[in-house]
Amino acid sequence: MEHAAWRCATMIDIAMWWRALTTMPRVNTAQWQTLDPVAKWLIACRASVFFMTITAAALGGLLAWRAGQFEWDIWFAVCLGLVFAHATNNLLNDYTDSRRGIDSSNYFRNQYGVHVLEDGLLTLRQFYLYLLITGAIGLLLGAWLVWQRSGLTLDLMLAGVFFVLFYSWPLKHYGLGEPAVLLVWGPLMVGGCFYVVAGHWSWDACWLSLVYALGPTTVLFGKHTDKLEADRNMQVNTLPVILGEERSRLAVVVMLAASYLLCLTLVLAGRYSWTLLLVMLNLPYLLKIVRVFGKAKPGLRPTDYPVEIWPLWFSAHAFSHTRRFTSLFLLGCLADIILY
Numbered sequence: 001m002e003h004a005a006w007r008c009a010t011m012i013d014i015a016m017w018w019r020a021l022t023t024m025p026r027v028n029t030a031q032w033q034t035l036d037p038v039a040k041w042l043i044a045c046r047a048s049v050f051f052m053t054i055t056a057a058a059l060g061g062l063l064a065w066r067a068g069q070f071e072w073d074i075w076f077a078v079c080l081g082l083v084f085a086h087a088t089n090n091l092l093n094d095y096t097d098s099r100r101g102i103d104s105s106n107y108f109r110n111q112y113g114v115h116v117l118e119d120g121l122l123t124l125r126q127f128y129l130y131l132l133i134t135g136a137i138g139l140l141l142g143a144w145l146v147w148q149r150s151g152l153t154l155d156l157m158l159a160g161v162f163f164v165l166f167y168s169w170p171l172k173h174y175g176l177g178e179p180a181v182l183l184v185w186g187p188l189m190v191g192g193c194f195y196v197v198a199g200h201w202s203w204d205a206c207w208l209s210l211v212y213a214l215g216p217t218t219v220l221f222g223k224h225t226d227k228l229e230a231d232r233n234m235q236v237n238t239l240p241v242i243l244g245e246e247r248s249r250l251a252v253v254v255m256l257a258a259s260y261l262l263c264l265t266l267v268l269a270g271r272y273s274w275t276l277l278l279v280m281l282n283l284p285y286l287l288k289i290v291r292v293f294g295k296a297k298p299g300l301r302p303t304d305y306p307v308e309i310w311p312l313w314f315s316a317h318a319f320s321h322t323r324r325f326t327s328l329f330l331l332g333c334l335a336d337i338i339l340y
Helices: 002-009 016-021 027-034 037-044 047-066 072-099 122-150 153-166 177-198 203-224 228-233 241-245 243-269 274-293 315-340
Strands: none
Touching: 002 037, 002 177, 016 037, 016 047, 027 241, 037 274, 047 072, 047 203, 047 315, 072 122, 072 153, 072 177, 122 153, 153 203, 177 203, 177 241, 203 228, 203 241, 203 315, 228 241, 243 274, 243 315, 274 315
């Protein structure tokens, strides 16, 4: 019987891997015990947001390919390193907020996904092991890339370590979390990936990276707007707390519009081809999202709104827009490479 239970507890669940990579599955203690180690790690790290980091690495790689200086092994190490850095940051974010008492008492964070510490799914010792292994893999990959490339690679790695360690506190608590995301998912991730893979810096890549980085920034801005009151009560002064809900909603609309306008500007300036304008196919959906951000968040979940997503509202809509926009954006970048 014990042997059968052990087999059940260690059975690989590919379906759960996919769920963890695409949603934030909610599991209880009994369900958690049956999951394999990879599924547990994916859930603990909130892997559903990894697509934004992988996309940043993909964009940096595409730009290096465009420059005729692409190397698969270097790019793969960069991509994997960024994913493990992101995972480390997510774990540290949950740990920091839990230790500071922010994520207790059914705080907003606990309502939309599993919090392995607050839900008692991992002991502190087990959590430290997750954090140590995840962070160590990211550092080892970074060290290998520094050894392979030298130059600015060490500076880029140290900048990444800074944001991983200090995003949760103090940056997020003093209105600097949102600007940090714009910098990290733009010039640092995309521009840095291009530098490490291609071997030289490119300001064109940095400007293009801002188009992409506006997407993750709107998602984070939306999430912090969703939980504005909860953060204010906990004295977590995110930028939406500082600006207030109405101005925060307007700020997201401005950033969404800026992503399209920046694409148009780069094309008109001759830096990239017309294929970048494929993102304009998403304009009808943009108008829908603008209408969402034009109103306050509903007090109660609309009957046709997915239960598993609520109470996320602005962030969920920004996330949906980012997925659609990014798909067209990457397609436009790829077409630019193939056709020109």
